[in-house]
Amino acid sequence: MRKNLKFGIMAFAIVSIIVTGCSKDDTSAPTISLTGSTDETVSLPTVAGNNAAWTDAGYTATDDEDGTITAKVIVSGASDVNLNRKGVYTVTYSVSDEAGNAASATRTIRVVNDVELFAGDYNNCTDTSSIVNNYNATVLTSDTVNNLVSINNFGAFGSTVSLYATFAGTAPGSSITMPAGPSVSLGGTAYFSAQYPANSFVVTGSSSSQSFTVNYQWNDGAAFEVATSYFIR
Numbered sequence: 001m002r003k004n005l006k007f008g009i010m011a012f013a014i015v016s017i018i019v020t021g022c023s024k025d026d027t028s029a030p031t032i033s034l035t036g037s038t039d040e041t042v043s044l045p046t047v048a049g050n051n052a053a054w055t056d057a058g059y060t061a062t063d064d065e066d067g068t069i070t071a072k073v074i075v076s077g078a079s080d081v082n083l084n085r086k087g088v089y090t091v092t093y094s095v096s097d098e099a100g101n102a103a104s105a106t107r108t109i110r111v112v113n114d115v116e117l118f119a120g121d122y123n124n125c126t127d128t129s130s131i132v133n134n135y136n137a138t139v140l141t142s143d144t145v146n147n148l149v150s151i152n153n154f155g156a157f158g159s160t161v162s163l164y165a166t167f168a169g170t171a172p173g174s175s176i177t178m179p180a181g182p183s184v185s186l187g188g189t190a191y192f193s194a195q196y197p198a199n200s201f202v203v204t205g206s207s208s209s210q211s212f213t214v215n216y217q218w219n220d221g222a223a224f225e226v227a228t229s230y231f232i233r
Helices: 002-022
Strands: 031-034 039-043 059-063 074-076 087-096 102-112 120-127 134-141 148-152 162-167 185-187 190-195 201-205 210-219 224-232
Touching: 031 087, 031 102, 059 087
Parallel strands: 039 102
Antiparallel strands: 031 059, 074 087, 087 102, 120 134, 120 224, 134 148, 148 162, 185 190, 190 210, 201 210, 210 224
């Protein structure tokens, strides 16, 4: 009887060694799946601050050993996303399974001014006013309002003169509107007295060529003059 008992214990030990020896380590990383696009593009609001807060479209995480582990996902960068300010934001999703295998995924959110195409230097500008014929200007797009730009050295009135303009779009023929009146200074006693949207528009708006024209009236402090500026590059 004692001999049979010893034999049984030895057999159990051998089976335990075999079973333990055949088990495999968990080396497979989990999988994170993001709902919706992983690269989002959002336009700025037409009124500063009018975009709602960014909402995550969702995500799931699964593991071949642990099953669904979505609850373990750590999300970072989501609170930094600001749909009311131009920029590129990255949200990172990270998770680890019970064995310590890690996985991550990212979602990019691009907040854009839709007329970014027109930003930059224009070195072949012309103006029909009596001040100058050829000059350089710089266009800067707003960080907070869609389709809004500022034009530095508008009409060659000087580098300290920047006027705001709103583009209706980037396609040829899209209208351009600008605020005008005695409060819009052109330096000294001169001011930007009127602007004519019907004759102010995008001429070309492709990746290789951008140009637009602005028809306006200005006053040098003594008399009014109607002129047209052409911005070409």
